[in-house]
Amino acid sequence: MAFPRPKPTTMDTLTMERANPPFNVRKLAILQEGSERALVLKEKFMAELARHPAFKNSDIHDLSKDEVRERTMEKFASMVHFVTTESLDVFQLRMQLVGVADPAFWTRFGVHYGLFIGALRGQATNGQMAYYIEHGALGLNGIIGCFAMTELAHGSNVAGLETTATFDEETDEFIIHTPHLGATKWWIGGAAQTVTHAAVFAQMIIGGKKYGVKTFVVPLRDPSTFTTLPGITIGDIGKKMGRDGIDNGYIQFTYVRVPRASLLMKYTQVTRQGLVSEPPLAQLAYGALLGGRTSMVSDSSVTAKKALTIAVRYASVRRQFAQRGNKLETQLIDYPIHQRRLLPLVAQAVAVGFTAQKLNVMYQEMTEALDTLKPSDPNLLETIEKLKETHSTSAGLKAFCTWACLDTIEKCRQSLGGHGYSAYSNLPAMYADFAVQCTWEGDNTILSLQAGRALVSSYNGAVKGAKLPPGVAYLGEKGIYDAKSDDSLSLDDVARAFSCVAANAVKKAAVEYGGHRKAGLNKEDAMERCSQSRFIAAKIHTIGYIFKMFKSSIAELENSAETDVLTTLAKLYGLWQVEELRGWFLQTSYFTPAHLDRVQQTVDELCLAVRQYAVPLIDSFALSDHIINSPFGKFDGSIYESYFNQVTASNPTPKVHPYFDRLIKPLLTRQNDGIEDLGAEMGGLDEEIARLSGAGKKADK
């Protein structure tokens, strides 16, 4: 061999790591997917994506924004086939995987099918719905829609949107108008290059009176030529942090006339004479928000697992520094600190995955309940309370799970050392694509405060003796506020710890709120003033909730070697979070400083235990090389060969150096230039000055 490779190779090492796992990898994978059917479907989807020409991803880091968008449109066109042929639940599973493979495309797809069609489903009359379907909304053959809600100056405050829709009774039309720059529709996915219609959220004005924000379907472009229609100005928002595949645009309407029937009238109707009938306070659209949040919690788990697959496989085969006496350098994953960096995050990703499963079940149950619920139902109030609680818990889950995933991606990236800075590691792109999850569908900080506000309400209810929904029942549990550890550090002990600490954090926020109210502040101001305490309450409650969901998921399974692993991971997750939140556990004295020392030692031991089977555990995440798309995360562990091959394939040496002649050669070949002594060059200027100024006043130097 010309270049004899040192042994063991990284591939040898990863193979050794896979020998004799203490569990069956496939069985553990099935538990995490929820069912064997789900795993089989996922594998089928991954196979299809790996061979699909539009989903080629070996070159994505070197594409221009325009090339990425074109690829996205190709994917869009090809995915329509599945929409029209697959059952909804199978298609949803497919799209969930697509979201991990290509977040930008998933967004593009979701803009039409989730947001635009969702707006129609939620707010169109039967006749209106039928019209749009007839005209090609479901098959993209006639209508490609976008969701024009956000404006340049208004994001979170939807009620404050400034686009106007003014009724013209004479012509039976609404006039859609952007009154000033700040009202420009902004961030509208698909608008820049790929849609024909928009669901436009605008302030409805009739006879000079404002009726609030309503939804209008407005054609933007002529479908046959794609030129923008009169009064429509569309621009491209351009380069983003990530997800360049979706072409976000801005839209300005300048006195655009649309028929009255463009208003979606399921809840708000406007007659020919401009008479408005609005529904009584409509049931809050809990269902819609919950679905999106469930999806984001799931995505947080799978994306974290994707990042951890890269980091753990890399750490298992990368060697650096030999320990005393050894010739072979030590695998990174054998360093206690490296175990600490990654393995609690592995436990967290698994915990969030089980939480997503449970949340999905809750979402299904709730959708059914909302469909069948009658005002006469004896369980009506209890069901509504449960709905509300799940709704606000999902707000906290969305916030803290997406933050956790983003943090995981960056920690995985840094754990790769220098190679984590290469685009081809895929971790920079994963970070850039995922980051928006912390902002859209509700800014994480605002959602956390909402969750905290609901907890304060629940606490105040508990104080009055109300029966609480299951997720917050601990707030009314006798003795929970003064509880102490039973010293076992068992899963039950940790679950009780979270209940105690969360309850005290909620109580603190509620007491602060009450104090501000007593001091004369109105409800809003009092809530604002206890923001920090509300945030903390939401955080501890949510993390405890994840832990308890994981714990109860395991309890529902039959004991096996696989549930032993899950139990270890649950211990690791719970105790690691106790460490992370140690201040709060010590604040309430549930745990003493001595307990925390034991916790730290136990976490060290659990990390060492999990390290023994880290590679098969990562294998049970069941993600294909194509989905992971990183030379450092390949199943075969060929980190150096795969990285080198990808780098060389993506960066062929150009025949001609792009700027040697123009910029480098002149630099290299110039003579030593010093600053000339110009004065001396000019024949001794200083001497001249001395002579001349001797005749008059002194020259200024």
Added chain:
Amino acid sequence: MAFPRPKPTTMDTLTMERANPPFNVRKLAILQEGSERALVLKEKFMAELARHPAFKNSDIHDLSKDEVRERTMEKFASMVHFVTTESLDVFQLRMQLVGVADPAFWTRFGVHYGLFIGALRGQATNGQMAYYIEHGALGLNGIIGCFAMTELAHGSNVAGLETTATFDEETDEFIIHTPHLGATKWWIGGAAQTVTHAAVFAQMIIGGKKYGVKTFVVPLRDPSTFTTLPGITIGDIGKKMGRDGIDNGYIQFTYVRVPRASLLMKYTQVTRQGLVSEPPLAQLAYGALLGGRTSMVSDSSVTAKKALTIAVRYASVRRQFAQRGNKLETQLIDYPIHQRRLLPLVAQAVAVGFTAQKLNVMYQEMTEALDTLKPSDPNLLETIEKLKETHSTSAGLKAFCTWACLDTIEKCRQSLGGHGYSAYSNLPAMYADFAVQCTWEGDNTILSLQAGRALVSSYNGAVKGAKLPPGVAYLGEKGIYDAKSDDSLSLDDVARAFSCVAANAVKKAAVEYGGHRKAGLNKEDAMERCSQSRFIAAKIHTIGYIFKMFKSSIAELENSAETDVLTTLAKLYGLWQVEELRGWFLQTSYFTPAHLDRVQQTVDELCLAVRQYAVPLIDSFALSDHIINSPFGKFDGSIYESYFNQVTASNPTPKVHPYFDRLIKPLLTRQNDGIEDLGAEMGGLDEEIARLSGAGKKADK
């Protein structure tokens, strides 16, 4: 007006925010720069950069990687003028600002002048140095160098590098060779497209014996044609997370012969006969590392200030949701939670800035000391101890300051809501460019462990009664381990708190280490086992160090309205960190839970207080619109107009839609395709099957 703009505009609002600050903005700026001279120079540099054609930055987010590299080379060529004409200290100030304006270019420049020239300065004999200077190393007119240390399989473990340099006594040459893939030089800045020479770190082998890693200057390219020399293979590492302006490459050497004199021989000499003379254990190169780390601490402060300028100005003018009774929506910065998100980070950036100033002074003093230190000096040991302590403290500072800055950038980005996802906010690029600071020049986690190890050594010294250098003197302070708060929450109280808590954390690590040693582990294994405790000790010590540096900087200044502001910021920084580290403060009982409740309330109050002058405070960071390069961070507060203008300027509507005809039109205009019932189309296949199978066995469905 066609589009009457709502009042007050964002510009009006920012103007109002600047009215009547309780301090003089320029005076506060001077304190943060260190001197009026430094501020004046900075303003001069910023003016020059703003008008320099190569430093145009309004279009950087839409450039291709190749275009960015070409621009970087233009900057490189133009900066040479200043190198050769300015004094060193002025030039260093200039480059520090350039680093904030364009991290990729700063890197490109630093590779030659910092790393390559640094290697020559550090390891070349006088004659060798003179040779390379004569051949154009200082003016780039003959030699452009790179620093070929890192390999594909070796980063942190420099002693493990695998490139070989084998002496051929017959020809008086060294043969440089890359024995296998993993030994390929990797991440070599400048190698891909812009260098002629490399300082190559290789294992020196003479007569079959290994002498360790030495440095060789190896020509890579013919300067007149730029073709690679025989045996040299160079490739492009390609797309990175950020800093695409620097062209990192890989280098493989295949039996490349260089004269023996290519070995830099200041410390290691090799004679014609191949006889090696090495120095006794050379004084550790404290100075070189300290300089780089000081620069990174400074960069962490200025880059954080750049991000916070964007976030605070945006928050001051962006309005969302009106409070009860108001028509005007509330400025984001008036929400307590938003104050919490940003203002402690502002205090931190200022604290790190003052720490950098002090570190710089220490670095100057140390450089002088190293130059003049004689073995006979009575203060020799003390000086060396002080050097070592500053060295390991700087390791912790590099780690925790760069992590803090990266976290600040992302928090600032998220605080902009949706607009933070636009590339033009500049925050995504700042994140991508800064992230590498957590990895290069020492991985942050490894550096933290080094700092922790040194603290354990210091503790063990204190236990034996040794006199400790100032930075760790608290470890020997009587009564510090059991100290309790004096209830004041003053700066002194907080400083003592940090000393107490850090001391206990260090003690814990030292006791663990001792325990492992007693149990029979060797030193290395014992150190590995207490990694987590070492990490925690380093973290608390370092944050306490930053706080104390800030506190003592203020104490050295004359009282003024400006020092009042700095005192408030120091309180905010210190108490906020107490909150962040509350678990550790409660663990040692320096603070009680009741204290922590007061701390939380005080932090709320301090945030509200700082909010009153947040905008003038940000103005005192003295960064030009050009440096900040964000429409959301402009001095005039014109967030919407500037953003809109940048988006439209960067994304002109193309005359022809790039893919409408090919991809969208076919989709829109296709007929409703259903899945044909193929069986029915084939003339009733099922009926046929029934007929045919009636004659034989049943057909399988």
